[in-house]
Amino acid sequence: MAKILLIEDEPAIVMGVKDNLEYEGHEVLTAEDGERGLALVRERQPDLVLLDIMLPGGNNGFALCKTLRGEGFAGGIIMLTARREEVDKVRGLNLGADDYVTKPFSVVELLARVSAVLRRGGRTVEPLARYRFGAVELDFLNYQATKGGEPLALTPREFKILKLFVENRGRVISRNELLDKIWGYTIFPTTRTVDNHIVRIRKQIEANPSTPQYIVSVRGVGYKFTG
Ligand code: CA
16 A cells, blocks of 8 residues: 555546545545645655646646656656657656556556556655755755746855755754754854854745745744745
8 A cells, every 4th residue: 555646637537546546545645736746745755656747837747757856756656648749758858757657548557557666666765956945946966046047146055054944844943953964063153153044045035034934933943944
């Protein structure tokens, strides 16, 4: 039994696939567009994602697959393709998908591929390479960041702080933990140093730095990243 996320906008396919996977004993989550799908992968960490290519909104299946692998998602990905050209693209591009099925597919075929990918098990976890939230895109490999396509001027230390936040998304990080992990024990900055860095990062990534949406203060403790 596995946790499977189906990202698909055609209700008939969603219903059919969900029923059959649940009948096999799997837990099935569904999302009808790429944004919701990405949020569910981050929140629920499914074992396998069934990913339609043509999705409403800006995030198609190809882009989403690339994003998921860039964020280090190590579960299986099976692409659901509708056309010959899409199959060629899945094969041709190094997207990180494990397999594909072409529509219309039979339930038996889909279940066989699901079992095969799940049996193969997870891949080795890639380091966090990229992350996107709101209008901000972070490239941790090249230390590049943009907001709405415009480059941000983050220092290597600010990148390191953001990476720690992204890796611990949704968890409160205390100022002391930030000091330990970012500054280490070699120098002796104060918690005030931490706060100053957070102010600078907020100025760059937040739409409105005085009422931050992504790096939220947790009174008396520290900060929480919610992007
Ligand atoms: Ca579709």
